[in-house]
């Protein structure tokens with residue numbers, strides 16, 4: 001016979017109200033509610049509860065359950081390459097995390113996975129348990145997974161549609177634990193990854209990154225169209241490389257004109273989330289794996305993230 005009070009007290013001491021105990025003769029069953037815990041936290045809790053319940057003569061069984069979290073995906077897209085979509089996605093993810101959300105980052109840009117470098121996680125390989133990937137931690141409180149971590153570094157990725165869809169699924173359905181917001185950096189354009197994202201993973205909304213130039217805007221319009229036609233709401237447009245920030249005096253000039261993306265967003269009836277200047281500081285910090293949004297003095301990405309957070313709260 002096992003002493004009920006002793007086991008209950010020992011389990012409660014390590015698992016609090018997350019555990020309930022059932023005892024029949026020498027059999028001790030512990031059910032743990034691991035909702036919202038990360039995989040390592042869950043494993044630690046399970047091990048501690050098992051140890052606590054293992055009084056002399058007890059046959060212990062521990063079951064871990066978790067409610068499915070309502071995790072929402074934000075797709076970050078652009079009509080064409082090189083507009084700074086990955087830079088914006090990384091900084092948006094960090095700024096949202098700084099605003100109190102539990103954020104994860106998925107780098108689905110198969111043609112140029114750059115998030116490991118941007119997030120200072122280069123060379124980190126995710127591990128897997130029960131065939132589910134474990135996201136890798138970053139110094140910015142935003143765990144991440146990248147297409148670039150699934151293949152040998154530097155190897156060109158020439159996958160066909162079904163492989164791409166499978167890889168995207170592995171990243172999105174990884175063990176994201178308590179993450180409530182998943183920022184997904186999509187490849188540029190309107191290809192297989194975008195379609196899989198829309199059809200299989202139903203993002204809560206899409207953020208479109210564009211530069212001020214007309215051509216980028218035309219492409220951006222195409223990207224907006226793809227999401228809008230599929231019924232994915234457009235959270236808004238971010239204008240990147242908007243105006244040139246002088247590295248000496250900080251003054252912003254507009255060699256490509258000003259207000260194009262904002263006017264185009266208004267014409268298309270989608271919100272404008274803000275502009276990010278073309279700045280040598282953004283480039284050097286990004287290349288060094290130190291996203292400017294992690295800087296406590298950031299005044300560029302925080303207001304944009306605030307608008308995205310408001311949108312999430314309202315929808």
Ligand SMILES: Nc1ncnc2c1ncn2[C@@H]1O[C@H](COP(=O)(O)OP(=O)(O)OP(=O)(O)O)[C@@H](O)[C@H]1O
Nearest residue numbers: 081082083084085086087112241277278279282283
């Ligand atoms: N606002 C900015 N100011 C200065 N440099 C920037 C800015 N935004 C991005 N860059 C730089 O531009 C280059 C391209 O950026 P990034 O890789 O984010 O673009 P992308 O749209 O994701 O490209 P691709 O689609 O090819 O992956 C990078 O070197 C990045 O550091």
